[in-house]
Amino acid sequence: MIPDFSKDDIFVVSHYLGKIFIALGIAQLLPIFVGVISREFGAVIDFFISIIACLAFASILLYFSPGKQEINWRQGMIIVALTWFLAMCFSALPLYLSGHYSCYLDACFESMSAYATTGLVLVQDLDHMSNAHNIWRHFMCFIGGQGIILVALVFFFRGSDALRIYIGEARDDKILPNSITTAKFIWMVSFTYLIIGSLMLAIVLLFHGLPFSRAIFHGLCIFMAGWDTAGFAPQSQNILYYHSPSFEIVTIIIILLGATSFGVHYAVWTGKFRELREDFEIKILMFTIFFTYMITLIGFSGNIADFPDVFSFFRTTFYQLISGHTGVGYSNIYSSALANWPELAIFGIILAMGIGGCMNSTSGGIKVFRIGLFYKSMKREIRRLAYPESSYVKEFFHHQREISIDDTMIKNAMVITVCYILLYISGAVIASFLGYGFLQGLFESVSAAANVGLSIGITDPSMPAILKIWYIFEMWAGRLEFFAIFILLRFLVKIVKR
Amino acid sequence: MKIKIIIFALLLLVGYTCYGQTVSALVNNPDLFDGKTVIVKGELVGDIIEGKDGFWVNLLDSGVAIGIYLPHSEKGKIKFLGKYDVTGDFVKIKGVFHKRCIEHAGDTDIHSVSMEVISQGMKKEEEIPVEKIIFAFSLGIVGLAAIGILHILTRREAPGDD
Numbered sequence: 001m002i003p004d005f006s007k008d009d010i011f012v013v014s015h016y017l018g019k020i021f022i023a024l025g026i027a028q029l030l031p032i033f034v035g036v037i038s039r040e041f042g043a044v045i046d047f048f049i050s051i052i053a054c055l056a057f058a059s060i061l062l063y064f065s066p067g068k069q070e071i072n073w074r075q076g077m078i079i080v081a082l083t084w085f086l087a088m089c090f091s092a093l094p095l096y097l098s099g100h101y102s103c104y105l106d107a108c109f110e111s112m113s114a115y116a117t118t119g120l121v122l123v124q125d126l127d128h129m130s131n132a133h134n135i136w137r138h139f140m141c142f143i144g145g146q147g148i149i150l151v152a153l154v155f156f157f158r159g160s161d162a163l164r165i166y167i168g169e170a171r172d173d174k175i176l177p178n179s180i181t182t183a184k185f186i187w188m189v190s191f192t193y194l195i196i197g198s199l200m201l202a203i204v205l206l207f208h209g210l211p212f213s214r215a216i217f218h219g220l221c222i223f224m225a226g227w228d229t230a231g232f233a234p235q236s237q238n239i240l241y242y243h244s245p246s247f248e249i250v251t252i253i254i255i256l257l258g259a260t261s262f263g264v265h266y267a268v269w270t271g272k273f274r275e276l277r278e279d280f281e282i283k284i285l286m287f288t289i290f291f292t293y294m295i296t297l298i299g300f301s302g303n304i305a306d307f308p309d310v311f312s313f314f315r316t317t318f319y320q321l322i323s324g325h326t327g328v329g330y331s332n333i334y335s336s337a338l339a340n341w342p343e344l345a346i347f348g349i350i351l352a353m354g355i356g357g358c359m360n361s362t363s364g365g366i367k368v369f370r371i372g373l374f375y376k377s378m379k380r381e382i383r384r385l386a387y388p389e390s391s392y393v394k395e396f397f398h399h400q401r402e403i404s405i406d407d408t409m410i411k412n413a414m415v416i417t418v419c420y421i422l423l424y425i426s427g428a429v430i431a432s433f434l435g436y437g438f439l440q441g442l443f444e445s446v447s448a449a450a451n452v453g454l455s456i457g458i459t460d461p462s463m464p465a466i467l468k469i470w471y472i473f474e475m476w477a478g479r480l481e482f483f484a485i486f487i488l489l490r491f492l493v494k495i496v497k498r
Numbered sequence: 499m500k501i502k503i504i505i506f507a508l509l510l511l512v513g514y515t516c517y518g519q520t521v522s523a524l525v526n527n528p529d530l531f532d533g534k535t536v537i538v539k540g541e542l543v544g545d546i547i548e549g550k551d552g553f554w555v556n557l558l559d560s561g562v563a564i565g566i567y568l569p570h571s572e573k574g575k576i577k578f579l580g581k582y583d584v585t586g587d588f589v590k591i592k593g594v595f596h597k598r599c600i601e602h603a604g605d606t607d608i609h610s611v612s613m614e615v616i617s618q619g620m621k622k623e624e625e626i627p628v629e630k631i632i633f634a635f636s637l638g639i640v641g642l643a644a645i646g647i648l649h650i651l652t653r654r655e656a657p658g659d660d
Contacts, residue, residue, distance in 0.1 A: 040582060042626040045634045052641035059648040097630075127543040127558055130582040209548035235544055235556070237563050243547055243554045245603050312604025334606060336526045 011065040012075045018061030025054035035132030043132035046097040081488035088112040098133045102461050112472045115144030116479035119231025119329035119453020122461050126236040134234045138224040145228025145362035189265050197223040197254050204247045226254040228362045231329025231453035239332045259326035259357030263400050280397040281358045284372035292352035293321050299345030325352035327363040329453020339456045353452045364451025366420045370413040377410045419482045423449045449474040521559040528597035536595045542587050543580035565607040578619030587619045
């Protein structure tokens with residue numbers, strides 16, 4: 001019999017949520033620092049209010065929950081799901097106070113989009129936003145990409161507690177023997193790339209004549225949102241603002257690094273470069289990029305003459321494809337231009353977005369790992385049918401080590417994939433019901449649920465509130481890969497029933 | 499006959515030049531305006547981005563921005579670019595709209611023929627509403643006091659807890 005939820009669950013969850021909210025309050029010191037050096041005192045006040053709100057909330061939770069207790073799996077999942085939801089609500093406060101959002105729901109949409117590294121935006125007049133608010137938007141992407149919990153793991157959790165909430169955040173690969181050292185490694189990799197990547201972007205912008213401080217600011221923002229496959233940008237035109245193919249090439253390198261699993265990063269960092277060649281996930285990723293790009297190309301077969309030359313055709317189509325596939329959502333064209341693409345080309349992008357990047361990376365979507373598992377499973381079944389009945393057929397793949405596929409692995413992959421497909425379709429159906437085209441609705445829904453951020457024009461401050469709420473749910477569920485949310489919902493239902 | 503030819507040429511010229519378009523109209527109907535001379539008005543925002551034989555600046559009109567490519571000689575006219583505490587110069591640009599510019603690897607842009615500064619921008623004084631300051635100040639006092647009291651109570655009630 002499944003043990004019922006008890007008061008202990010509430011106490012344990014409150015206790016750890018309290019600790020995480022202290023970390024969330026501390027994280028907002030960065031925008032305060034940026035606000036002070038940019039002399040944006042109105043923005044500093046917004047973040048001061050938000051920090052006090054976070055710390056007061058944390059204090060209340062810690063007061064009402066007794067001392068530290070060990071977390072079980074169920075509590076770990078509830079902590080993760082609630083953390084993401086409440087972090088969205090509290091992190092939206094400074095955004096709303098900035099005056100760049102028409103309502104609190106829009107600010108919540110933006111903060112969930114940042115944490116889930118989606119990149120769909122409802123901000124208004126972004127070109128006049130303060131540096132402090134802008135850096136907060138991008139810093140949320142950086143925190144969410146690695147995982148909000150992963151931040152807290154390093155400071156507040158120990159031993160088995162750490163593992164239980166680490167798994168809840170849709171990470172199932174322990175790169176190092178324990179979750180805390182894994183979390184520290186992920187942060188070390190991210191900060192190292194942050195320095196290198198931001199400098200590379202800043203150097204390109206310095207060549208384009210931007211002042212040093214602006215080049216560093218843009219470099220930092222674009223890196224944080226690119227590495228974490230979020231797709232936010234500090235200006236309303238997104239990547240189109242820079243008018244620079246060389247800048248776009250640097251962003252492609254960064255987003256491909258972001259879409260690669262931290263396991264592969266670890267292998268490369270420890271000198272095992274052959275992993276890049278041998279890892280099954282990397283091979284599948286390369287194949288799916290090629291395959292979906294071919295669909296996009298076929299879609300354009302009658303329209304290539306619309307482009308002035310081959311380079312501009314490749315620049316436009318490949319950038320959207322790679323941006324969609326890795327889940328970054330950066331765009332070097334307007335949404336209206338994307339909406340006018342041939343339907344098959346749009347389908348190619350939808351497919352790429354739906355598949356997503358690698359497991360244990362900052363990407364969303366079904367993930368190429370699961371697609372690879374289905375391929376291997378199919379191969380195993382075909383071999384099983386071809387061989388004599390008495391033979392035992394095994395199929396292996398290389399993912400940091402040789403792994404034999406088993407039925408549990410396939411079943412788990414299938415459950416998550418079905419959940420994603422249902423989520424993709426649900427958003428399309430709701431959008432259709434609200435008067436948008438089905439293909440348009442499917443595009444936007446996949447973009448939200450797979451945490452991509454490319455838009456075909458539906459996401460806009462004027463879209464119906466019900467669609468905003470549904471996209472928030474899609475981003476949340478898609479980022480956490482469902483189970484933490486299902487357990488939280490069951491927990492809430494039990495509380496209401498009592 | 500001469501007069502008829504002149505009138506016809508003028509009509510052609512007027513038909514070829516699309517006056518007073520919004521950026522949104524250009525971006526949403528690129529096929530209609532591709533290769534045509536257009537006139538747009540708006541605020542210059544962001545940064546100056548150097549190109550090969552000119553420079554880029556982005557023009558914001560009713561929430562939609564577009565890249566304008568200008569010759570270096572026009573740079574002196576630009577005094578303010580819009581950002582948080584700055585209202586950028588409000589300008590009128592006459593130029594050729596490209597749905598996919600052949601010179602700039604397929605960018606959607608306008609190559610400026612002429613730029614007129616209608617009103618110069620300015621640095622704005624940051625206006626912080628008094629209510630916001632009072633609210634933040636009160637919240638700070640109440641919040642910090644509450645945090646302090648709860649912290650002390652938590653410590654008392656759970657001795658030995660980490």
